Amino acid sequence: MSVRMPPRDEAVLARRDEIVAALRRIVPGEGVISTTREMRPYESDGLTAYRQLPLVVVLPSTTDQVSQVLRWCYENGVKVVPRGAGTSLSGGALPLGDGVLLGMGKFNKVRSIDFADRVAVVEPGVTNLAVTKAVEHAGFYYAPDPSSQIACTIGGNIAENSGGVHSLKYGLTTNNVLGCELVLITGEVVRLGGPHLDAGGYDLLGVVTGSEGLLGVVTEVTVRILQKPETARAMLVGFASTEAAGECVGRIIAAGIIPGGMEMMDRLATEAVEQFVHAGYPLDVEAILIVELDGPRAECDHLIETVSAIAADCGAQTVRVSTSEEERLLFWAGRKAAFGAVGRISPDYYCMDGTIPRAKLPYVLQRTRELSAKYALRCANVFHAGDGNLHPLILYDANDPDELARAEAFGADILRLCVEVGGVLTGEHGVGVEKRDLMPTMFSEIDLNQQQRLKCAFDQKGLLNPGKVFPVLNSCAELGRMHVSAGKLPFPDIPRF
Numbered sequence: 001m002s003v004r005m006p007p008r009d010e011a012v013l014a015r016r017d018e019i020v021a022a023l024r025r026i027v028p029g030e031g032v033i034s035t036t037r038e039m040r041p042y043e044s045d046g047l048t049a050y051r052q053l054p055l056v057v058v059l060p061s062t063t064d065q066v067s068q069v070l071r072w073c074y075e076n077g078v079k080v081v082p083r084g085a086g087t088s089l090s091g092g093a094l095p096l097g098d099g100v101l102l103g104m105g106k107f108n109k110v111r112s113i114d115f116a117d118r119v120a121v122v123e124p125g126v127t128n129l130a131v132t133k134a135v136e137h138a139g140f141y142y143a144p145d146p147s148s149q150i151a152c153t154i155g156g157n158i159a160e161n162s163g164g165v166h167s168l169k170y171g172l173t174t175n176n177v178l179g180c181e182l183v184l185i186t187g188e189v190v191r192l193g194g195p196h197l198d199a200g201g202y203d204l205l206g207v208v209t210g211s212e213g214l215l216g217v218v219t220e221v222t223v224r225i226l227q228k229p230e231t232a233r234a235m236l237v238g239f240a241s242t243e244a245a246g247e248c249v250g251r252i253i254a255a256g257i258i259p260g261g262m263e264m265m266d267r268l269a270t271e272a273v274e275q276f277v278h279a280g281y282p283l284d285v286e287a288i289l290i291v292e293l294d295g296p297r298a299e300c301d302h303l304i305e306t307v308s309a310i311a312a313d314c315g316a317q318t319v320r321v322s323t324s325e326e327e328r329l330l331f332w333a334g335r336k337a338a339f340g341a342v343g344r345i346s347p348d349y350y351c352m353d354g355t356i357p358r359a360k361l362p363y364v365l366q367r368t369r370e371l372s373a374k375y376a377l378r379c380a381n382v383f384h385a386g387d388g389n390l391h392p393l394i395l396y397d398a399n400d401p402d403e404l405a406r407a408e409a410f411g412a413d414i415l416r417l418c419v420e421v422g423g424v425l426t427g428e429h430g431v432g433v434e435k436r437d438l439m440p441t442m443f444s445e446i447d448l449n450q451q452q453r454l455k456c457a458f459d460q461k462g463l464l465n466p467g468k469v470f471p472v473l474n475s476c477a478e479l480g481r482m483h484v485s486a487g488k489l490p491f492p493d494i495p496r497f
């Protein structure tokens with residue numbers, strides 16, 4: 001594994017048998033997995049470039065078991081990495097050799113649905129799509145829809161503050177979660193928010209959403225469900241250049257229109273996807289936009305006319321509007337399968353995730369092309385254009401160490417570029433291990449220390465998912481008393497994992 005992780009705790013490794021036995025007493029039967037062969041499926045998440053077998057895998061099925069496991073680990077100084085479905089693209093669920101991997105897959109029930117209050121209470125291992133499936137018979141749905149929604153879990157979505165093609169209009173996970181039950185590393189169970197629209201006190205739910213498994217383990221989630229819009233139609237618009245497509249995105253938003261979704265794919269991505277889903281995407285253009293308009297029928301018709309006019313003004317070469325629900329879903333099917341489809345044209349891909357101000361789209365796409373030439377690696381662009389959330393897919397061969405190194409350097413340059421133009425390092429995939437060492441390009445040491453003080457308020461011993469998010473993890477005692485003068489940390493080069 002080439003990524004730097006906290007040093008292994010040899011004392012913990014030496015106590016492995018005792019640790020496994022203690023955890024078996026808390027989660028009996030098949031709830032503890034300790035053989036190398038059976039732990040193999042857990043060695044990596046969606047960031048497959050890095051892998052590591054955990055010390056042991058524990059699969060609890062009740063909040064009480066989670067609480068007991070965490071308390072035991074806290075008292076015995078053992079690290080814990082929570083895991084949902086393992087689709088994280090930033091290495092958030094990458095195990096630690098001296099840590100427990102806490103799989104939440106058995107928390108897979110929808111506990112209650114309340115259409116009057118428009119909420120559903122679900123366990124964290126329920127998949128994103130399963131929430132919509134549970135409420136769609138009554139005309140409702142759960143809005144954030146990551147492309148991985150068939151597999152990824154609500155617990156993972158909270159930890160990563162995930163988004164999807166509909167987040168432009170309906171918000172990210174943080175805008176669609178109302179409450180959760182959280183088990184702290186000490187084993188204490190706290191409730192944040194609830195089935196009401198506002199909660200008193202500090203917005204700790206907001207803090208936990210996007211905290212990447214570093215603050216606690218989510219064991220129950222209350223989500224907001226929405227009524228399906230009366231009409232939804234998708235437009236497929238082709239352009240002679242990615243710059244023209246980027247320009248069109250900005251013009252649509254500037255006209256006061258917030259589409260239900262607005263996604264872009266460049267030629268390389270479109271070619272891969274079309275071979276895969278046969279959605280009828282135009283192959284003679286450099287970029288396509290998928291723009292979805294939703295709402296009452298009359299409003300939808302009006303918006304389609306307006307967007308068509310803007311697209312024509314931006315030089316659109318082709319415009320198709322879906323005429324049936326099947327066709328709308330087909331337009332989206334390609335976009336949603338894009339990452340997988342890229343597997344047809346490259347043995348491996350490295351999916352980046354940065355966000356930029358929309359107006360910078362044409363410039364950033366141009367610079368990405370230049371970087372692609374510099375690193376001699378192809379790059380397919382598939383992204384949430386409306387949100388300015390880029391997902392360049394860097395194509396490489398993991399069997400060639402030089403290609404992996406070039407892919408990593410190329411990806412880091414893209415993220416630096418996002419920050420340089422006023423954007424951020426991540427849009428929805430989280431920091432994990434992938435962007436951890438780039439955090440100082442965005443945050444000062446004072447910023448990072450303040451964020452870590454928050455981590456300390458939840459996890460004094462730094463046992464929950466260490467090695468993720470923070471490039472250097474200071475001890476909480478040190479953060480409490482350290483004197484920072486003129487923004488300069490004493491001994492800044494000393495790793496404090």
Ligand SMILES: Cc1cc2nc3c(=O)[nH]c(=O)nc-3n(C[C@H](O)[C@H](O)[C@H](O)COP(=O)(O)OP(=O)(O)OC[C@H]3O[C@@H](n4cnc5c(N)ncnc54)[C@H](O)[C@@H]3O)c2cc1C
Nearest residue numbers: 084085086087088092147153155156159162163213218428
């Ligand atoms: C093909 C593909 C497409 C994708 N498309 C999108 C997309 O469109 N939008 C998007 O936002 N993401 C996307 N992702 C990334 C990924 O699916 C999301 O980050 C997702 O939320 C991860 O969920 P998971 O259940 O797989 O979590 P995991 O990968 O298992 O874990 C992710 C993080 O959550 C933490 N965690 C998991 N469960 C809990 C819990 N119960 N309590 C506390 N912490 C927990 C873990 O420690 C880890 O830090 C995509 C991934 C793939 C492979």
